[in-house]
Amino acid sequence: MLALALLLLMMALPVQASPVQDQSSLRDYYRQHFPQLSLADYRQGVYAIDAIARSSWTAIEEFPPYEPAIEQGEALFTTAFNNGSHYAYCFPDPGIADQYPKWDKSQGEVISLPMAINACRVAHQQPPLSYQHSDMLNLQAFMAYRSRDKTIATDIPADDPQALAAYQQGKAFYYQRRGQLNFSCATCHVQNAGKRIRTETLSPMLGHTNNWPTYRLKWGELGSLHRRFAECLEQIRANPLPEQSVELRNLEYFMSFMGQGIPLTGPSVRK
Amino acid sequence: MPLTRRHFIRKLAVATMALVASALRMPTALAFWKAEEFAPGTLDATLAKLVPQQAITDSDKITLTIPQIAENGAVVPVSVSTTLAEVKSISLLVEKNPVPLAIRFELSPDVEATVSARIKMAETANVIALVETANGYFRTKAQVKVTIGGCGG
Amino acid sequence: MTSIRIRSKLIDGKTQLRILITHPMEHGRNRDKLTNELIPTHFIQELTISRNQKPLINCVMAAGISKDPYFSFMLKGGAVGDSITIAWLDNFGNRDIAEHTVS
Numbered sequence: 001m002l003a004l005a006l007l008l009l010m011m012a013l014p015v016q017a018s019p020v021q022d023q024s025s026l027r028d029y030y031r032q033h034f035p036q037l038s039l040a041d042y043r044q045g046v047y048a049i050d051a052i053a054r055s056s057w058t059a060i061e062e063f064p065p066y067e068p069a070i071e072q073g074e075a076l077f078t079t080a081f082n083n084g085s086h087y088a089y090c091f092p093d094p095g096i097a098d099q100y101p102k103w104d105k106s107q108g109e110v111i112s113l114p115m116a117i118n119a120c121r122v123a124h125q126q127p128p129l130s131y132q133h134s135d136m137l138n139l140q141a142f143m144a145y146r147s148r149d150k151t152i153a154t155d156i157p158a159d160d161p162q163a164l165a166a167y168q169q170g171k172a173f174y175y176q177r178r179g180q181l182n183f184s185c186a187t188c189h190v191q192n193a194g195k196r197i198r199t200e201t202l203s204p205m206l207g208h209t210n211n212w213p214t215y216r217l218k219w220g221e222l223g224s225l226h227r228r229f230a231e232c233l234e235q236i237r238a239n240p241l242p243e244q245s246v247e248l249r250n251l252e253y254f255m256s257f258m259g260q261g262i263p264l265t266g267p268s269v270r271k
Numbered sequence: 272m273p274l275t276r277r278h279f280i281r282k283l284a285v286a287t288m289a290l291v292a293s294a295l296r297m298p299t300a301l302a303f304w305k306a307e308e309f310a311p312g313t314l315d316a317t318l319a320k321l322v323p324q325q326a327i328t329d330s331d332k333i334t335l336t337i338p339q340i341a342e343n344g345a346v347v348p349v350s351v352s353t354t355l356a357e358v359k360s361i362s363l364l365v366e367k368n369p370v371p372l373a374i375r376f377e378l379s380p381d382v383e384a385t386v387s388a389r390i391k392m393a394e395t396a397n398v399i400a401l402v403e404t405a406n407g408y409f410r411t412k413a414q415v416k417v418t419i420g421g422c423g424g
Numbered sequence: 425m426t427s428i429r430i431r432s433k434l435i436d437g438k439t440q441l442r443i444l445i446t447h448p449m450e451h452g453r454n455r456d457k458l459t460n461e462l463i464p465t466h467f468i469q470e471l472t473i474s475r476n477q478k479p480l481i482n483c484v485m486a487a488g489i490s491k492d493p494y495f496s497f498m499l500k501g502g503a504v505g506d507s508i509t510i511a512w513l514d515n516f517g518n519r520d521i522a523e524h525t526v527s
Contacts, residue, residue: 303470303482303484304469304470304484305484308484309484309486345490345491346490346491347490348494350496363488365488368488369451369453370451370486370487370488371488372486372488373485373486373488373489374483374484374485374486374488374489375483375484375485376481376483376497377481377482377483377484378480378481379479379480379481380500381475381478381480381499381500381501382480382481382497382498382499382500383438383497383498383499383500385497385498386495386496386497387494387495387496387497388489388493388494388495388496389489389490389493389494390488390489390490391449391451391487391488391489391490
């Protein structure tokens with residue numbers, strides 16, 4: 001009798017798929033929709049599936065407008081802090097963008113690369129940079145450039161249930177409908193990936209986190225992933241969220257894990 | 272990426288800047304740029320200022336490479352090349368831009384008649400490549416769709 | 425830092441030249457997001473390209489050229505050691521000049 005009650009109880013509890021199962025079923029879904037694409041192809045975002053957009057993008061990538069940012073980022077990276085130390089003390093290899101976002105057990109939160117850059121500054125008695133500041137973006141551009149062709153290494157450590165919880169929160173956010181248009185991220189980028197909305201092709205989610213920071217032609221300047229998240233939220237008439245807020249970091253964590261293994265291409269040009 | 276080469280070039284630029292500036296004889300007055308060519312107006316009004324009697328011949332010897340749909344009207348990559356003889360200049364005009372003339376490249380005989388640039392387009396319009404030669408003016412055109420996208424535009 | 429970046433490549437007896445310039449190329453119809461004031465025009469008007477001090481290309485343009493302008497040319501002939509000079513002048517009277525050695 002007790003065994004039956006227990007069995008019924010277990011059946012009633014929602015059983016979440018593991019992150020690895022989520023990743024696998026999402027990739028199966030995309031494989032069915034885009035059979036011509038390998039995992040690495042997704043690094044090009046919408047350009048992997050829209051030939052006309054791709055031709056324009058290829059022309060611009062011949063001498064891309066983010067190049068000055070890489071140089072400026074390198075100059076910043078190699079300039080000593082007031083206390084004589086350097087960013088290299090925190091990042092011996094600047095090509096470390098593949099490691100972020102990552103779960104930090106001691107802090108109990110997801111750490112993104114911009115946060116890690118600021119943590120390095122604060123540890124060396126430098127004031128943290130605003131996340132939209134050009135120095136912050138240029139540093140990211142340099143580190144992303146050095147990380148090119150490394151693959152997204154984000155994982156969900158098994159030894160910390162809080163990491164899994166952050167992942168689940170990010171996933172819930174992704175699939176939650178919101179805003180006046182009542183879209184979830186998945187509405188466009190999973191269910192309707194590859195279809196057109198007016199003249200734009202909707203890109204799949206895989207490859208959304210590997211190309212940052214990005215020189216968006218719309219912005220005419222370099223910007224961050226979280227800036228793009230906030231913009232997307234505004235475009236579906238939902239409340240935007242602040243850069244590096246917990247929700248957006250958890251969202252990035254979920255998306256990055258889904259894209260685990262995709263080569264990094266930052267900094268990049270996008271429309 | 273040759274970043275170290277760029278550092279070297281920067282040092283070289285500093286060293287040669289004074290010498291080069293004097294040799295280049297940059298005009299202090301705007302000897303070449305004319306406000307009337309870049310004034311707002313229609314395409315026809317602009318062409319009337321650029322080409323005497325608007326005597327322009329359509330030519331299939333001009334190749335205009337430009338995307339059919341612009342990802343973003345702010346940055347549209349375009350290339351023009353031509354096999355016409357004795358080219359003096361290549362101009363790019365955008366029919367529905369407030370200022371139709373985007374650029375004129377004046378090319379010496381030591382330069383191949385092929386150029387690339389990135390132009391702005393206010394809306395869906397014809398882009399015209401206008402080639403000036405010793406034998407007159409020639410053109411070709413292509414239509415580029417510029418629209419606001421569903422979400423990201 | 426220079427506003428002009430130059431790349432060259434010797435191909436089949438010709439010199440391919442690619443130039444990327446940092447410049448707002450403001451057309452004067454944008455408004456400042458905070459003050460709503462019109463942002464004044466600010467664009468490159470002239471661009472000249474010389475090889476070994478000989479002017480080869482003169483460009484006149486306005487704000488119909490994209491922000492952070494890019495140009496590409498193909499010079500006839502050319503050799504390692506050629507000195508390419510790029511100079512621009514904008515409507516504020518600002519100038520910049522950069523030199524590049526073909527390698």
